[in-house]
Amino acid sequence: MGRKSLKIIRQKEIIEHFYNVAKTQGLENTSIAKVAKEMNINTSLILYYFKSKEELMFGLIEYILERYKSIYVTNENDSSEIKLRKIINNLFSKDWNNLVDDGVFYSCYTLTFRDEKIKEAFKDLHNSLRLFLEEIIIEAKKDRVISVKNPKETAELIFVFVEGAYYYLSLFDITDIEYTNKTEHYKTAALDMLKFNKALQ
Incomplete structure (x- = not known):
């Protein structure tokens, strides 16, 4: 041992x-x-x-996944609504974007076009993150906190939104205030997708 x-x-x-x-x-x-x-x-x-360096690459992808997983840590005593809101807040925060260097992340991503094994590892990374979100959405739906029809599809859409938002924002030099305003706007749109029960708000 x-x-x-x-x-x-x-x-x-x-x-x-x-x-x-x-x-x-x-x-x-x-x-x-x-x-x-x-x-x-x-x-x-x-x-x-x-x-080999390839083995190190797989280790790096696993390392990236572990860093991203930290954003899902919530208090186990929290209600499903609080857990879900905390995770959405985290996903659209600088904390999430700062977990992994953009240059390293996108360099890993470009390798998926040339290496099938790395592509599979990267796909597994995204699937794991999406599955974490799907599970908490399922829990919130079961507790009647939200009224989404398809938790898997909703989790997928939110992740597409998150990835697209940070990719888009990385292309511009904007102030911290502008950055915060834009991510708040995207977060509101993600919360709208979840269809929270208005009686609980």
Whole structure:
């Protein structure tokens, strides 16, 4: 058990450094040698835990997923309505957008057009995030908090909205106030999709 734990700790440490190098130098310019230099270790030690850069890429995608998952953490004693509202607030906040560097995220995304395995891993990442949202929507519907017909479709639409909103906003140099106003507007539209029971508002 101890050895396995140490392996997991070391792998996570390597992936975090891989992410940091990719953030500063670009994913396409990041190599195992550069990560080793950043960590002040021999490349052979990284190759002991990851056989190739491709394996590191899968680790990075899993790392991105874990960071995004943190946005779904709510108090288990909260009602389904509070949980759902908190998650929607988080999805349309700077906290969500700042969890992962845009350059690293979109560089990973471009690899999906060239590598089928990475495409599948990236698809699994999105499916996991959508499923988390779908589950809380199902819970809120069961509690009669919302009246959506199809929780899966609604979760999908909200995620399309979230991804599209941040991609769109990344193209412009806008002030923090403008950014907040736009994300608030998008959040209101997402809340409208959920059809909250007016008696509860």
